[in-house]
Amino acid sequence: MNAKLTALVPELALAAGAVLGLLAGSWLPRAKQWSVGVLAALACVVGLVATASSWGGVPETVFGGSYALDVTTHTSRLLVLSGTVLVIWLAGESLGNHPRKAEFYVLSLLAALGTIVLAGATDLLLLVAGYLLASIPLYALAGFRKDAPGTEASLKYYLLGALLGVTMLTGVTLLYGVGRTTRYVVLVRTLPEAPHSIVAAGTVLLLAGLLFKIGAVPTHFWVPDVTEGAAAPVAAFVTTVPKVGGLVAVYRLVSEVVPPTVNWPSLIAVLASASMTLGNLAAFFQESVRRLLAYSTISQVGYIMLAVTVATRSELALPALLFYTGGYVVTNIAAFAVVSEFPGATRIADYRGMARSHPALAGVLVLSLLGLVGTPPTAVFLGKLEVFSAAVDGGYTWLAVLAVVNTVISLFYYLRWMVPALLAVPGGEHVPLVRAGRWTAACAYTAACGSLGLGLGGGLVLPGLTGTVLP
Amino acid sequence: MNVLSLIVFLPLVAAAALAPVPARLGDRVFTWSWGAAAAADLALVVAMWIGFDADGGISYEQRLRWMPSVGIDYHVGIDGLALPLVAVTAVLFLACAIYSQRRLRRAKPFVLLFLCLQTVSLGLFTALDLILFFVYFDLSIVGMYFVIAAWGHGNARKSALKFFLYTFVGSLVLLLGFIGLYLAAEPHTFDIVELARANPLAGRETYGAVVLLAIGLGLAIKTPTVPFHTWLPPAHTDAPATGSVILAGVLLKMGTYGFVRIAMPLLPQSWREYAWIVVIVGVVSVLYGALVALAQEDFKRMIAYTSVNHMGYVVLAVGAAGLIAEGDEQARSLAVTGAVTQMVSHGLLTGALFLIAGVLFDRRASYDMGSYSGLAGRAPVLAGATALAAFGSLGLPGLSGFVAEFQIFTGSLASASVPTALALLGILITAGLLLRAFHRMFLGAERLPDTPGSARRFEDLRSREIFSVLPLLVLAVVIGLLPRFLLDVVEPSVTSMIGVVGR
Numbered sequence: 001m002n003a004k005l006t007a008l009v010p011e012l013a014l015a016a017g018a019v020l021g022l023l024a025g026s027w028l029p030r031a032k033q034w035s036v037g038v039l040a041a042l043a044c045v046v047g048l049v050a051t052a053s054s055w056g057g058v059p060e061t062v063f064g065g066s067y068a069l070d071v072t073t074h075t076s077r078l079l080v081l082s083g084t085v086l087v088i089w090l091a092g093e094s095l096g097n098h099p100r101k102a103e104f105y106v107l108s109l110l111a112a113l114g115t116i117v118l119a120g121a122t123d124l125l126l127l128v129a130g131y132l133l134a135s136i137p138l139y140a141l142a143g144f145r146k147d148a149p150g151t152e153a154s155l156k157y158y159l160l161g162a163l164l165g166v167t168m169l170t171g172v173t174l175l176y177g178v179g180r181t182t183r184y185v186v187l188v189r190t191l192p193e194a195p196h197s198i199v200a201a202g203t204v205l206l207l208a209g210l211l212f213k214i215g216a217v218p219t220h221f222w223v224p225d226v227t228e229g230a231a232a233p234v235a236a237f238v239t240t241v242p243k244v245g246g247l248v249a250v251y252r253l254v255s256e257v258v259p260p261t262v263n264w265p266s267l268i269a270v271l272a273s274a275s276m277t278l279g280n281l282a283a284f285f286q287e288s289v290r291r292l293l294a295y296s297t298i299s300q301v302g303y304i305m306l307a308v309t310v311a312t313r314s315e316l317a318l319p320a321l322l323f324y325t326g327g328y329v330v331t332n333i334a335a336f337a338v339v340s341e342f343p344g345a346t347r348i349a350d351y352r353g354m355a356r357s358h359p360a361l362a363g364v365l366v367l368s369l370l371g372l373v374g375t376p377p378t379a380v381f382l383g384k385l386e387v388f389s390a391a392v393d394g395g396y397t398w399l400a401v402l403a404v405v406n407t408v409i410s411l412f413y414y415l416r417w418m419v420p421a422l423l424a425v426p427g428g429e430h431v432p433l434v435r436a437g438r439w440t441a442a443c444a445y446t447a448a449c450g451s452l453g454l455g456l457g458g459g460l461v462l463p464g465l466t467g468t469v470l471p
Numbered sequence: 472m473n474v475l476s477l478i479v480f481l482p483l484v485a486a487a488a489l490a491p492v493p494a495r496l497g498d499r500v501f502t503w504s505w506g507a508a509a510a511a512d513l514a515l516v517v518a519m520w521i522g523f524d525a526d527g528g529i530s531y532e533q534r535l536r537w538m539p540s541v542g543i544d545y546h547v548g549i550d551g552l553a554l555p556l557v558a559v560t561a562v563l564f565l566a567c568a569i570y571s572q573r574r575l576r577r578a579k580p581f582v583l584l585f586l587c588l589q590t591v592s593l594g595l596f597t598a599l600d601l602i603l604f605f606v607y608f609d610l611s612i613v614g615m616y617f618v619i620a621a622w623g624h625g626n627a628r629k630s631a632l633k634f635f636l637y638t639f640v641g642s643l644v645l646l647l648g649f650i651g652l653y654l655a656a657e658p659h660t661f662d663i664v665e666l667a668r669a670n671p672l673a674g675r676e677t678y679g680a681v682v683l684l685a686i687g688l689g690l691a692i693k694t695p696t697v698p699f700h701t702w703l704p705p706a707h708t709d710a711p712a713t714g715s716v717i718l719a720g721v722l723l724k725m726g727t728y729g730f731v732r733i734a735m736p737l738l739p740q741s742w743r744e745y746a747w748i749v750v751i752v753g754v755v756s757v758l759y760g761a762l763v764a765l766a767q768e769d770f771k772r773m774i775a776y777t778s779v780n781h782m783g784y785v786v787l788a789v790g791a792a793g794l795i796a797e798g799d800e801q802a803r804s805l806a807v808t809g810a811v812t813q814m815v816s817h818g819l820l821t822g823a824l825f826l827i828a829g830v831l832f833d834r835r836a837s838y839d840m841g842s843y844s845g846l847a848g849r850a851p852v853l854a855g856a857t858a859l860a861a862f863g864s865l866g867l868p869g870l871s872g873f874v875a876e877f878q879i880f881t882g883s884l885a886s887a888s889v890p891t892a893l894a895l896l897g898i899l900i901t902a903g904l905l906l907r908a909f910h911r912m913f914l915g916a917e918r919l920p921d922t923p924g925s926a927r928r929f930e931d932l933r934s935r936e937i938f939s940v941l942p943l944l945v946l947a948v949v950i951g952l953l954p955r956f957l958l959d960v961v962e963p964s965v966t967s968m969i970g971v972v973g974r
Binding site for chain 2: 375382386389407408412423463466
């Protein structure tokens with residue numbers, strides 16, 4: 001039992017920030033609740049500094065082998081914390097003088113903490129704990145505004161999450177039963193000798209919960225409702241941050257723990273194909289920008305799962321997974337920042353003529369949407385390049401071809417939004433574009449620059465994304 | 472800083488400098504700055520040409536580490552294959568800048584977009600890294616999409632979307648091919664020079680065939696060859712004149728340039744094996760493009776189809792160069808030299824023809840050949856320019872088209888006699904259709920389309936139009952009469968490339 005608390009500074013900072021924020025939020029007057037946001041951002045920054053300083057250390061597991069400190073955990077911390085900072089930044093103006101503003105920050109911090117735990121867990125029970133911690137605050141956040149769409153979103157999210165959480169627990173029970181332990185290191189030895197069918201069933205049930213977190217088909221039903229019904233910053237958070245933890249957890253589990261007798265690559269490949277194809281097809285004729293982005297995230301997750309499919313077959317898989325996820329997080333937040341900047345504009349038509357009235361923000365929108373298509377030189381392009389390379393290298397050329405076909409299809413619906421925004425003349429029956437404020441816009445610019453910078457400067461980042469993944 | 476990188480990024484820097492300038496200062500600020508930047512860039516290209524050492528190797532090379540862990544570098548350089556295309560690109564962009572003075576809708580975004588497009592186009596022809604090449608390839612599509620969609624006429628949005636989706640498919644298939652090359656090389660790299668040296672697919676027949684299929688398909692869509700040409704006519708018809716010039720003069724060359732820069736030297740074995748398919752595709756493009764052009768009533772659409780025909784000659788030549796069993800090395804070099812000359816010649820002549828189409832549209836908002844007649848009387852300069860461009864395009868001796876096509880046919884005849892003989896028919900058809908078009912529109916009794924709101928008299932070329940069209944034609948004449956200055960640059964690089972294909 002090596003209880004190295006110093007190794008968990010980012011997690012502890014988030015927990016401390018949440019507790020302090022909750023206490024402070026209960027006493028602070030409404031006009032001063034923004035200070036909890038500062039506190040939350042500070043907690044994230046402390047975590048980021050700690051992550052950066054521990055980068056590149058020898059991979060190890062702590063707390064009795066239940067928590068891994070390796071490149072995937074480090075990267076997940078980095079992505080989750082950066083994503084959380086951006087969302088906190090976004091939320092400042094969108095939420096205005098909401099009486100429970102402090103709660104938003106606290107819940108975000110807790111969900112971020114759960115997501116990191118999900119990524120680092122090397123014990124089935126800790127994985128379940130991470131799942132719950134990453135989910136329950138988000139159920140509350142989805143209904144944060146207490147309006148009808150938010151409540152509906154929250155309820156759907158909760159019901160599906162509860163169901164799949166139980167499914168996941170059943171999977172854990174099965175694996176525990178045949179593996180006689182919940183620790184990954186031991187499971188690596190015991191599972192290959194266990195009955196294959198039970199191991200396979202347990203794996204599938206366990207994956208169900210994680211797929212729910214990343215919003216992949218067939219557990220994606222909550223995504224459009226939550227993205228549309230919740231407040232814009234919440235939607236930005238839900239569609240980006242938890243996916244990091246879920247994807248890394250799936251990667252760790254299938255690449256290190258599940259025995260090769262279970263044909264998981266085929267399962268993941270089918271789910272990846274279904275996610276990207278169904279997500280794209282559903283996004284085609286959406287009129288609501290948030291629903292469009294929601295379905296786009298489902299398809300993006302499908303692309304990222306290509307890297308998971310070839311986890312054990314290609315050395316390129318790990319950097320591809322981590323880089324694409326990072327690029328996706330920052331690009332998607334940029335798109336949501338534009339959505340948050342114009343709270344009144346909910347339909348594509350409302351963005352008509354945006355380039356005339358708000359040229360810089362229209363630039364951010366184009367950059368983020370073209371970025372999501374995978375146009376160079378943005379981050380997602382490099383991510384797609386890596387993911388396609390990994391898939392071809394791992395012998396899944398058909399999956400790469402399918403991803404290419406889907407990329408072309410996706411161009412169509414991103415253009416449906418981009419073209420009126422850029423080329424149309426303002427006028428007609430639509431809500432005028434009213435800006436939320438400067439801070440949100442600044443966040444949009446920052447995220448867009450991040451997407452571009454990550455694409456151009458990928459050479460500096462990519463070498464840091466390789467390493468051993470610990471079971 | 473390397474002069475080549477300076478040439479490539481100068482327009483982008485100009486765009487960045489112009490971006491914060493408010494649009495209300497007037498269009499002149501932007502169009503003049505654009506002209507100045509394009510002229511400066513052309514001057515640099517001329518200086519580079521003078522300093523260029525034609526020894527078949529790569530000059531002005533620069534290699535910076537960009538993403539070493541994934542085998543991507545910022546690697547640029549120029550040889551005899553790329554330099555003429557860089558020069559044509561710089562010339563055409565300057566011609567567009569001159570042509571666009573004083574008659575632009577929403578000048579600021581247009582100028583910024585064209586400056587970015589210039590960087591992208593120049594960058595593509597200088598890239599020596601597959602991913603760098605791809606970045607420019609993809610961005611050229613995005614840029615041209617917005618040019619057509621925002622400044623086009625008629626059914627511009629739809630045509631632009633078709634162009635975007637179609638060529639985007641091509642670019643992604645191309646990317647898959649690049650990934651195939653990357654994974655085959657040990658250590659993995661996207662560097663064109665290293666890949667040509669390592670020849671990673673030697674002896675791996677199926678793998679090589681699949682990679683060539685992907686790369687060939689991607690380039691064939693961009694070129695375009697029959698049957699992947701259907702995006703081209705609507706895109707050209709609905710694009711603004713300057714957009715068409717760049718699309719035909721520069722963007723189409725990206726496809727054919729890809730053949731000589733990537734497909735041939737990096738996949739020599741597969742190229743030789745499947746060269747006969749390339750030859751057939753080339754001949755079909757030649758004949759089909761010519762025949763369909765013959766049936767057009769729309770002047771711009773007709774030129775678009777002659778582009779398919781002209782690109783067909785290029786494809787025929789590069790295919791014939793792969794048929795190694797027949798024909799000696801000299802003949803194959805001649806064919807490829809002809810192909811590069813054709814790229815240059817087509818850029819200049821088709822650029823001029825599209826500008827002329829733009830002039831017609833400016834005056835009478837119509838491309839319908841049937842509604843124009845006897846323009847020569849009213850507009851002798853326009854008639855002369857059109858005649859010169861048409862004659863050049865159909866391959867009259869003394870103009871650049873002849874130099875190109877003569878070399879292509881002489882070089883291809885030995886290795887692919889029957890296809891070459893068939894392709895000769897294409898020349899006959901294009902000659903017929905261009906003469907007929909000229910005859911219908913410029914000779915005979917004067918008749919003009921009755922477009923509401925246009926001036927009663929048909930005006931001859933104005934000065935900005937003369938200064939944009941004539942230099943292109945002068946260059947075509949110079950290449951036609953004194954081709955050595957161009958061929959001396961092209962030939963050594965072609966010879967060394969043919970050596971690589973033959974190994």
